[in-house]
Amino acid sequence: MAFIHTSNLGWHDGEQKMHSLLHVPHQENPTSPFLTPGGAYLLQIAPLLAIGTLDDASRPWTTLWGGEPGFARSVGSSIIGIKTLIDRQHDPVAEALLGGKRNGEVVKEEGNGRVVSGLAIDLASRKRLKLSGRMVAGAVGLGGSDEKDDSAATGEVQLVVKVEQSIGNCPKYLNKKQIISSLPEPALISDSLPLPEAAIKLLTKSDMFFVSSSNHGINMGTNYRGGPPGFVRVISNDASSVELAYPEYSGNRLYQTLGNLLTTPEAGFVFPDFDTGDVLYITGTTEVVIGKDASNLIPRSNLVVRIQTTAARFVRRGLGFRGVLGERSPYNPPVRLLATERAMPDAQAKGTNTAYAKMLKRELLTPTIARFRFSISDPKAAGQFKPGQYVALAFEDELSMGYSHMRDDDPKSLNDDYMRTFTISSPRGGSLPEDEFEITIRKVGIVTDFMFRQNEKAGLEIPLRGFGGEFTITQEEGEVVPFVAGGIGITPILAQLSELDLTRMRLFWTVNIRDIGLVDDTLSRCPALATCTSVFVSGIDGATLKKFEKSLGKVQASGAQVVNRRLLATDLPTGQELSHKWYVCTGTALRKSLLEWLAGKEVIYEDFNY
Numbered sequence: 001m002a003f004i005h006t007s008n009l010g011w012h013d014g015e016q017k018m019h020s021l022l023h024v025p026h027q028e029n030p031t032s033p034f035l036t037p038g039g040a041y042l043l044q045i046a047p048l049l050a051i052g053t054l055d056d057a058s059r060p061w062t063t064l065w066g067g068e069p070g071f072a073r074s075v076g077s078s079i080i081g082i083k084t085l086i087d088r089q090h091d092p093v094a095e096a097l098l099g100g101k102r103n104g105e106v107v108k109e110e111g112n113g114r115v116v117s118g119l120a121i122d123l124a125s126r127k128r129l130k131l132s133g134r135m136v137a138g139a140v141g142l143g144g145s146d147e148k149d150d151s152a153a154t155g156e157v158q159l160v161v162k163v164e165q166s167i168g169n170c171p172k173y174l175n176k177k178q179i180i181s182s183l184p185e186p187a188l189i190s191d192s193l194p195l196p197e198a199a200i201k202l203l204t205k206s207d208m209f210f211v212s213s214s215n216h217g218i219n220m221g222t223n224y225r226g227g228p229p230g231f232v233r234v235i236s237n238d239a240s241s242v243e244l245a246y247p248e249y250s251g252n253r254l255y256q257t258l259g260n261l262l263t264t265p266e267a268g269f270v271f272p273d274f275d276t277g278d279v280l281y282i283t284g285t286t287e288v289v290i291g292k293d294a295s296n297l298i299p300r301s302n303l304v305v306r307i308q309t310t311a312a313r314f315v316r317r318g319l320g321f322r323g324v325l326g327e328r329s330p331y332n333p334p335v336r337l338l339a340t341e342r343a344m345p346d347a348q349a350k351g352t353n354t355a356y357a358k359m360l361k362r363e364l365l366t367p368t369i370a371r372f373r374f375s376i377s378d379p380k381a382a383g384q385f386k387p388g389q390y391v392a393l394a395f396e397d398e399l400s401m402g403y404s405h406m407r408d409d410d411p412k413s414l415n416d417d418y419m420r421t422f423t424i425s426s427p428r429g430g431s432l433p434e435d436e437f438e439i440t441i442r443k444v445g446i447v448t449d450f451m452f453r454q455n456e457k458a459g460l461e462i463p464l465r466g467f468g469g470e471f472t473i474t475q476e477e478g479e480v481v482p483f484v485a486g487g488i489g490i491t492p493i494l495a496q497l498s499e500l501d502l503t504r505m506r507l508f509w510t511v512n513i514r515d516i517g518l519v520d521d522t523l524s525r526c527p528a529l530a531t532c533t534s535v536f537v538s539g540i541d542g543a544t545l546k547k548f549e550k551s552l553g554k555v556q557a558s559g560a561q562v563v564n565r566r567l568l569a570t571d572l573p574t575g576q577e578l579s580h581k582w583y584v585c586t587g588t589a590l591r592k593s594l595l596e597w598l599a600g601k602e603v604i605y606e607d608f609n610y
Contacts (some may be wrong), residue, residue: 001399001479004050006316006453007443007571008032009031009165010262011029011259012166012215013257013262013311013336014215014258014260014263015029015178015255015259015260015344016259016264017259018128018255018259018288019253019255020263021290022253022255022288022290022303022530023416023500024161024255024265026293028252029146029254030167030254031130031165031166031256032165032166032167033072033076033164033165034077034163034164035078035131035163035166036166038168038326038525039129039131039166039168040074041073042120042122042127042129042168043072043073043120043129044069044073044074045069045070045122046066046069046071046072046120046122046127046128046129047066047067047068047069047071047122047123047179047321047410048064048065048066048067048121048122048123048179048321049065049066049071049072049118049119049120049121050062050063050064050065050118050119050121050150050210050212050222050224050270050278050314050386051064051082051093051116051117051118051134051212051222052062052116052117052118052211052213052220052221052222052268053063053096053097053114053115053117053212054096054114054115054214054220055092055095055096055497056096056379058217058266059266059268059283059310059311060212060213060214060220060266060283061093061096061212061268061270061281061283062093062210062212062222062268062269062270062281062579063086063091063092063093063094063281064210064270064272064279064319064396065084065086065157065272065320066084066179066320066321067084067179067180067181067182067320067321068179068216069122069164071083071084071298072084072120076158077165077267078133078161078162078163078164078240079136079160079161079162080131080155080160080161081158081159081160082157082158082159082160083156083157083158083159083246083388083528084156084157084320084586085154085156085157085184085320085417086140086154086155086156086157086185086320086553087151087154087184087315087318087319088102088140088153088154088155088183088402089102089126089184089186089188090151090179090188090191090315090369091281091318092268092281092283092319094140094157095561096161096572097114097135097138098113098115098138098139098140098157098216100525101139101140101344102140102141102142102155103142104139104140104141104603105126105139105220106137106138106139106447107137107138107139107362108136108137109134109135109137110425110481110526111134111498112134112163113134113135113136114134115130115132115133115134115135115214115217115218115219115220116133116134116135116136116220117130117133117212117214117219117220117221117222118129118130118131118132118133118163118222119131119210119222119223119224119545121224121301122140122175122180123174123175123177123178123323124176124177124179124326125176126174126176126329126489127545128168128223128224129166129167129168130166130167130221130223130256131161131163131165131166132161132163132166132219132220132221133161133163133164133165134161134162134164135159135160135161135162136160136161136162137159137160138158138159138160138312139157139158140155140156140158141155141156142155143294144370145456148410149252151521153163153185153186153187153308154184154185154186154195155267160488164219165219165522169223172209172395173208173225173226173227173249173329173332173506174224174226174329174577175207175208175226175325175326175327175328175329175332175345176325176326176327176328176329176461177274177322177323177324177325177326178240178321178323178324178326179322179323179453180322180324181319181321182277182319182320182321182322183320183485184277184318184319185277185316185317186304186315186316186317186318187313187315187317187318187511188313188316189315189316190312190313190314191311191312191314192312193239193241193242193269194238194242195237195260195309196314196373197315198278198314198484199280199312199314199499200234200237202271202273202278202280203234203244203271203280204230204234205229205230205273206229206231206232206233206271206272206273207226207229207332208224208225208226208227208271208272209220209224209225209226209232209269209270209271209272210224210270210556211223211224211225211238211257211267211269212267213257213261213264213266213267213268213270213286214258214264214266215260215264216263216264217264217319217395219255219259219543220260221256222529223247223249223256223257226332226333227246227247227249227332227333227335228332228333228334228487229335229515230335231246231332231336232244232245232246232271232397233245233246233298233336233337233338234593235303235306235338235340237254237585239244240346241308242305242308242309242312243300243306243307243308243309243484244282244309245304245307245338246302246304246305246307247294247298247301247303247304247336248301248304249331249333258288258303258305261286261288261457262286262288265285265286265287265288266283266284266285266286267280267283267284267286267307267448268281268282268283269282269283269284269307270282271317272319272323272326273324274314274320274321274323274324275322275323276317277316277318277319277320277321277322278313278314278315278316278317278318278319279314279318279319280312280313280314280315281313282307282309282311282312282314283309283310283311283312283314284307284308284309285307285308285310285312286307286308286309287305287306287541288303288304288305289303289304289305289306289408289517290302290303292471293543294340297337297338297339298336298338299336299337299339301336302335304355306410308331317447319330320456320559323387325388325466327405333375334567338397340349344578345543346605354378354463354464354595355376355377355378355379355381355382355463356376356377356378356390356461356464357375357393357461357463357464357503358374358376358377358459359373359374359378359451359454359456359458359459359460359461359462359463360373360374360375360436360456361373361451361456362451362454365440365517365518365519365521366443366477366514366515366516366517366584367514368443368514368515369440369441369442369443369487369488369515369517370440370441370442370443370451370452370516371425371437371438371439371440371521372439372441372451373426373432373436373437373438374437374438374439375433375435375436376434376435376436376437376461376463379610380432382467383466383467384428384464384467385428385437386422386428386467386469386472387427387428387472387495387496388425388469388470388471388472388492388495388496389423389424389467389469389470389495390421390422390423390467390468390469391421391422391424391439391464391466391467392420392421392466392467392468393419393420393421393462393463393464393465394419394422394462394463394464394465395417395418395419395447395450395454395462396418396419397469398418398450398462399418399446399447406480417463418447419448419474420447420448420467420503421468422439422441423440423471423491423492423495424438424439424446424491424495425438425439425440425494425495426438426468426494426495426500427492427495427496427497427499430498438609440488440490440491440494441488442488456484462589466607470542471583471585471604471605472496473493473496473500473583474506475500475501475505476579477500478504479578480502480504480505480506480577480578480579481504481505481578481581481583482508482572482573482578482579482582482583483505483506483507483508483582483583483584483585484505484506484508484509484510484567484572484582484583484585484586484590484594485508485509485510485585485586486509486510486511486585486587486590486591487509487510487511487512487515487586487587488515489517489584489585489586489587490509490516490518490522490585491585492583492585493507493529494522496531497526497555500533502528502529502531503531504530505532506532506533506534506566506573507529507532507533507534508536508567508571508572509533509534509535509536509537509568509571510535510536510537510538510586510590511535511537512537512568513537513538513539513540513544513545513548513552514539514544514548515584516537516548516551516552516555517519517548519551519555519560520551520554520555520590523554523560524554524558525556527558528558529560529561530558530559531559531560533556533561534559534560534561534562534563534571534573534581535560535561535562535563535567536563536564536565537562537563537564537565539567540564567590568599569593572597572598572599574598580601580602581602582594582602582603582604583599583604584603584604584605585605586605591605
């Protein structure tokens with residue numbers, strides 16, 4: 001992180017409280033009390049500027065202007081000028097700043113001037129500059145070819161702002177975008193609640209938004225929040241309540257926005273659609289949720305902001321630009337769903353009576369797949385598991401390196417709580433004691449890599465948070481149940497083998513030749529499974545065939561049908577001979593294809609993407 005300028009402006013009460021709540025070590029406020037030369041340069045090259053202000057009811061709003069570099073620039077000592085084409089009919093910030101005057105009449109501020117904040121941002125380089133100050137003067141002229149047409153939807157705005165604070169740093173969580181200027185053609189779709197369906201769709205695809213907040217109206221700040229598409233979740237959207245929530249990711253620990261929300265729990269938001277130019281403006285009250293309460297709302301989150309929407313506007317093609325998606329930020333974690341959006345088991349919550357899973361044995365089945373056996377230190381505290389469930393293990397104590405703002409060698413670890421869920425691959429009881437279980441996993445990331453490197457004799461103990469999930473295969477009388485597994489996706493069946501009638505089972509198992517050892521091991525341990533299994537083996541060439549020929553030969557000799565190619569739609573019988581209900585445990589890409597291939601069927605699958 002490289003701040004443009006440093007100065008000791010101090011922290012206000014809300015910022016200090018956030019630092020205290022989150023145990024942030026003391027640091028000087030890096031905000032500058034003026035516009036620095038570096039900040040002036042960044043402002044001039046940035047094609048976008050998010051602007052925030054308060055309306056006459058003291059409600060914060062945010063807008064997003066621009067389209068090409070140079071529309072905003074320094075014109076004097078900490079004075080900036082802005083000149084660009086905007087939606088002059090429906091833009092709430094333009095309305096608040098210019099009082100609804102649209103005929104080119106200059107609006108001059110009296111006294112200190114109306115509080116204004118901004119965020120100049122270049123999404124191609126991921127650079128940003130935060131600004132806070134006061135409006136000096138502004139005007140918006142008529143748009144279109146007829147300069148006397150007061151009904152024109154667009155107009156050229158000119159705004160002069162005195163900058164009183166600025167700070168620039170290198171952001172995370174921004175997906176790169178190439179900004180292209182485009183003529184706005186605004187059409188108001190809705191200015192009431194609840195939000196229309198098109199606005200909800202915009203929220204579900206948004207990978208960033210801009211937010212403006214104030215400290216008792218004394219000053220304001222505008223910032224962005226970025227993440228994977230859909231990281232903002234909709235709690236409710238009806239006549240009684242429109243409430244949103246989003247997780248706060250690890251940042252620079254200044255907590256300027258959240259500090260404002262503690263002193264003045266109101267904020268204005270703008271959600272731009274870079275594809276269509278549509279835009280959603282929202283203002284509302286906010287709540288900063290911390291710790292266990294945050295995790296209860298959005299699991300695996302330590303900080304969450306709730307937004308109770310009080311007013312909104314959704315405008316079609318209201319923006320003067322479009323954005324072409326470039327490189328995605330490596331720091332973005334997967335989308336975190338609300339606890340109410342899925343059946344969340346107790347496995348994700350930290351209890352007071354901690355049970356531990358002790359590693360007893362590791363068996364390497366392929367170069368990247370292994371079976372691990374664990375014993376449970378306190379079965380009563382852990383609870384009982386059922387076939388088809390997963391175990392949640394917490395690796396934070398082993399792998400967390402503490403706070404870091406940027407970690408380019410492993411960016412995703414910044415928002416990694418090191419909680420992992422693994423499907424249990426052993427039946428309860430059977431050949432194992434009641435206090436033991438097995439998982440069969442692939443080495444795919446930092447946690448599994450850590451597990452593969454452990455010496456089973458070292459007695460590794462990991463906190464066990466519990467068991468959860470419901471992926472139980474049911475067989476109605478007389479029906480043959482189909483199951484499609486992709487590689488390691490066989491594990492739910494392994495835990496339920498003793499409860500299934502394999503004569504009424506059809507398994508379609510697709511694997512890469514490098515994973516044929518997993519198939520060999522599975523069919524060796526349960527020979528009866530071979531008679532109902534079709535194995536589709538991809539990735540075969542001269543080198544791999546020679547290397548894995550022995551295991552492939554054993555699978556072929558087991559009685560299973562072996563097809564040396566990928567699974568195709570035509571391989572799946574869709575007639576009356578199989579149940580209408582299909583079970584699927586595969587990767588995302590194959591599952592997407594299967595949902596298309598099995599259109600009209602009931603497809604049941606488990607998603608462990610917490």
